[in-house]
């Protein structure tokens with residue numbers, strides 16, 4: 001995780017876009033421009049590439065990521081679009097609008113990218129290099145803003161380099177981003193709801209829907225108000241989750257990390273070798289699988305709180321929190 005990469009900055013042209021696409025295919029991290037901000041891209045279908053992306057950003061938690069696709073046809077393979085979603089997509093894609101939609105059952109995007117949720121955020125960027133890269137790659141690309149966690153979003157290649165030099169493989173430089181703020185996020189999981197104001201004004205969206213967008217109540221997490229995008233974005237298993245378990249009880253399932261004790265019940269190992277990137281990539285799908293076994297509780301072995309371990313432990317702590 002402390003491996004220094006030789007981050008290359010390449011001017012975007014047909015040849016470097018092919019290079020970038022091959023880099024994504026190989027599980028690499030590629031920063032690229034969109035009309036809103038520069039994104040840090042990884043192959044959405046490769047859990048380990050997504051885990052490396054979280055590590056490069058230094059995110060202390062696994063927020064779900066936006067999957068970027070070429071257009072409506074690609075979007076329909078990943079998510080279910082109701083009439084409102086189709087109308088918004090027709091009106092505003094490509095452009096600075098992200099839609100949160102019910103995930104298709106056979107959606108190939110990794111569970112880590114959607115943080116274990118049944119919903120998925122989709123966006124079709126308009127910027128020419130982003131479009132060319134998505135066309136060349138032919139699969140969904142997850143891309144949060146290409147900055148270190150807690151820093152402001154980058155709107156040119158120099159900002160990306162300043163934050164992520166040595167932590168990512170490649171930056172495609174195609175000049176500054178014309179919009180400069182992130183996309184507007186609308187959830188279409190019931191009544192259309194504005195999760196994040198952004199590059200597309202609310203009024204434009206409401207004119208197409210012919211009704212007002214709902215605004216979520218500000219949820220409160222202890223004393224700290226949650227960011228709108230974080231609402232309803234925690235995977236909660238049905239089973240109780242018991243943390244820092246050295247060994248499971250007879251009626252539990254075991255979510256192991258590193259060398260595991262012998263156990264007759266259901267066991268999944270996040271990483272027998274103790275690799276945090278591998279563990280992050282498997283976390284949400286393994287929680288789901290153990291939950292589906294119908295056990296009363298899932299015992300989770302300790303995970304070191306370093307590197308991606310901090311984000312893994314954040315999510316495990318939320319999964320273990322008493323349900324409201």
Ligand code: TXA
Nearest residue numbers: 036038039064065119120121144145182183229230233
């Ligand atoms: O303009 C943009 O949207 C840029 C460019 C690169 O496309 N990307 C971006 O990504 O801003 P990021 O990761 O910084 O913001 C993604 C937001 C987060 O607030 C996350 O919680 C929310 O999208 N999100 C993603 N999937 C979600 C889901 N299934 N439900 C609710 N919120 C979701």
Ligand code: MG
Nearest residue numbers: 144145153182
């Ligand atoms: Mg961001």
